[in-house]
Amino acid sequence: MSRVDRLICHVLPKAFLMALTAGGRLVELKIVRRDRPSHADSVFLGRLERVMPELDAAFVDIGIGRSGFLRGADRAGIEDWPPPGAPLLVQVRSDGEGAGENSKGPRLSMDLAVTGRYLVYHPVGADVTFSRRIESESERERLRGHVEDLLEGGIVLRTAASGASRDVLQADAAGIMERWEKIRRQAFDSQPPADLTARIPGERDPVARALRDHGATLEEVILDDRAMARSLQDEMDRTAEKIRVRWHNGPMPAFDIDDVAGQIDTALAERIVLGSGIEVLFEPGETLCAVDVDSATAGGRQGRAPRRPIEVNLEAAPAVAQQLRLRNIAGAVVVDFVTMRSTYDRDKVQAALAEALADDPVPTQLYGFTRLGHFELTRARRGATLKAQLEALEKSDD
Numbered sequence: 001m002s003r004v005d006r007l008i009c010h011v012l013p014k015a016f017l018m019a020l021t022a023g024g025r026l027v028e029l030k031i032v033r034r035d036r037p038s039h040a041d042s043v044f045l046g047r048l049e050r051v052m053p054e055l056d057a058a059f060v061d062i063g064i065g066r067s068g069f070l071r072g073a074d075r076a077g078i079e080d081w082p083p084p085g086a087p088l089l090v091q092v093r094s095d096g097e098g099a100g101e102n103s104k105g106p107r108l109s110m111d112l113a114v115t116g117r118y119l120v121y122h123p124v125g126a127d128v129t130f131s132r133r134i135e136s137e138s139e140r141e142r143l144r145g146h147v148e149d150l151l152e153g154g155i156v157l158r159t160a161a162s163g164a165s166r167d168v169l170q171a172d173a174a175g176i177m178e179r180w181e182k183i184r185r186q187a188f189d190s191q192p193p194a195d196l197t198a199r200i201p202g203e204r205d206p207v208a209r210a211l212r213d214h215g216a217t218l219e220e221v222i223l224d225d226r227a228m229a230r231s232l233q234d235e236m237d238r239t240a241e242k243i244r245v246r247w248h249n250g251p252m253p254a255f256d257i258d259d260v261a262g263q264i265d266t267a268l269a270e271r272i273v274l275g276s277g278i279e280v281l282f283e284p285g286e287t288l289c290a291v292d293v294d295s296a297t298a299g300g301r302q303g304r305a306p307r308r309p310i311e312v313n314l315e316a317a318p319a320v321a322q323q324l325r326l327r328n329i330a331g332a333v334v335v336d337f338v339t340m341r342s343t344y345d346r347d348k349v350q351a352a353l354a355e356a357l358a359d360d361p362v363p364t365q366l367y368g369f370t371r372l373g374h375f376e377l378t379r380a381r382r383g384a385t386l387k388a389q390l391e392a393l394e395k396s397d398d
Contacts, residue, residue: 026263042197063193076111125154160216288332321356330381
């Protein structure tokens with residue numbers, strides 16, 4: 001289980017590179033473009049353009065040059081489609097894809113979500129629900145008792161809420177409600193189409209979003225931009241946060257800390273070699289990614305007996321999980337572990353892989369071993385791969 005304890009932010013003219021590390025190990029690299037910012041999670045006051053009854057969907061003008069796509073299933077708070085021209089309060093679930101005539105507009109939802117550190121608030125929702133990682137029924141009941149009267153609407157308890165006190169949850173709910181009221185006021189004072197999130201200071205701050213997602217475990221934030229570091233420290237002082245803020249102005253680059261640069265290089269390589277000599281090969285394709293685990297030089301050295309397949313695979317499983325998240329690999333994945341004949345051994349490897357993937361915020365479905373001994377899983381798509389994002393950023397500098 002990865003406990004993100006450090007955020008290292010490298011500020012470039014066209015992007016923020018944000019490395020999340022756990023005990024010195026790179027867990028995720030977020031690339032937030034400054035020249036082409038993402039609209040994901042942003043709230044807009046849109047204008048309904050046209051309804052497609054045959055698809056039970058509609059196109060909504062949100063003022064970004066491409067109409068957003070709103071499915072009937074994502075329509076919340078209203079039963080029927082309003083007439084064209086009607087204002088709709090929507091949130092971008094995912095950015096559009098492609099460019100030019102073949103580009104797809106963003107996916108929209110009327111089930112707005114205001115995310116805090118411990119809670120997610122759905123103003124038009126109902127009931128209290130929980131992260132799938134909060135499994136204990138007694139803990140769920142404890143949390144439910146603390147939050148069910150805090151906000152009117154739907155509340156989701158995030159994984160970080162496990163063990164949180166009532167006072168902590170109340171403070172998070174108060175902050176969420178303050179942000180929601182700002183969005184509502186902007187909606188009442190604006191004419192569609194309007195980007196409401198852009199009008200609220202700090203809502204698009206990438207560091208603030210990282211703190212909302214990982215602030216429960218973060219111990220330190222390091223930035224190589226002096227103004228950003230000073231502003232964040234002022235905010236930490238105002239809110240009495242215990243997270244350390246450090247401005248990095250030393251002779252070495254910020255990404256030399258925790259060898260982030262070296263770990264990024266590893267994540268861009270086809271083959272990685274673990275300390276024991278085990279090799280893992282990643283071969284991403286158009287429709288699936290093949291991962292091959294090879295015992296290679298592991299064991300059998302200095303007179304030692306070769307390692308058993310179960311030992312090799314148990315060591316490789318966490319590395320496979322880490323690289324899937326770090327490389328942002330999506331779609332179907334087939335892992336060719338070293339062949340095991342025992343069903344018991346296969347179950348142990350599957351359990352180890354499931355545990356290693358438990359902290360991945362992107363939904364992953366494990367299907368188990370096939371008759372040929374390959375392990376199958378799928379990982380939801382959340383943007384481009386790490387390699388594609390870095391290549392696009394490098395290309396924009398040309």
